[in-house]
Amino acid sequence: MAIFKTQWVVLQVWKYSENSLYYKIFFRDYGILTVAKKKKAREKPIDIGYLISCEVITKQKDSIHTIGNIKIISYFETKDTAYNKIESFLKLLWYIKKNLPTGSPHYEIFDILYLYIPISNSQNSQKYILTYLKIVSSLWELWATHKNETTAKILKFIHATKYSDILRLWAIPQESLKHLELLL
Numbered sequence: 001m002a003i004f005k006t007q008w009v010v011l012q013v014w015k016y017s018e019n020s021l022y023y024k025i026f027f028r029d030y031g032i033l034t035v036a037k038k039k040k041a042r043e044k045p046i047d048i049g050y051l052i053s054c055e056v057i058t059k060q061k062d063s064i065h066t067i068g069n070i071k072i073i074s075y076f077e078t079k080d081t082a083y084n085k086i087e088s089f090l091k092l093l094w095y096i097k098k099n100l101p102t103g104s105p106h107y108e109i110f111d112i113l114y115l116y117i118p119i120s121n122s123q124n125s126q127k128y129i130l131t132y133l134k135i136v137s138s139l140w141e142l143w144a145t146h147k148n149e150t151t152a153k154i155l156k157f158i159h160a161t162k163y164s165d166i167l168r169l170w171a172i173p174q175e176s177l178k179h180l181e182l183l184l
Contacts, residue, residue: 004056006030007073009113010048011097022064024097026113027056031104032097035065049076049089051117074118088128089120092135099139108138112163119167126172129180134163142183151179 011032012024019039023046026032035056037046046052051074057066076089096113100106116131136142137159144159146152154176158166172180
């Protein structure tokens with residue numbers, strides 16, 4: 001048995017039995033893995049979109065690992081959040097779960113989520129679109145060309161720039177924002 005400390009984001013939750021849950025989790029150091037956790041009465045339940053620090057307990061024979069000693073760093077707040085914003089965030093997590101191979105770490109995408117989740121509740125849809133496009137760009141699935149010149153410049157900027165610098169963009173023209181939304 002080995003114990004590793006790491007950070008992770010919950011991508012999917014499902015009930016395995018009356019007192020245990022399975023999670024599809026995006027670990028910073030290990031990529032996407034399936035883990036199990038026993039429910040405890042006094043412990044706050046963990047849900048999709050939680051950014052957490054924990055210990056992963058592994059055994060050689062098991063393909064599903066166990067997590068423990070959990071500390072919540074941040075989470076996507078759904079209370080008083082518009083439905084379309086929640087849906088957009090869930091689509092972003094689904095895209096990551098679908099396109100990242102199991103067990104392969106992707107530090108850049110994890111770092112994007114690590115920065116985005118704490119600020120996601122106070123940001124506008126422009127920040128979400130830029131976050132989504134940067135993740136798509138990190139997976140090499142975003143073209144840097146577009147028939148609209150301003151949109152093409154924004155796409156090149158997204159490809160060439162770190163995510164923390166992309167968050168500093170002031171405002172994108174409405175026409176270009178519509179073109180970027182269509183790319184999603």
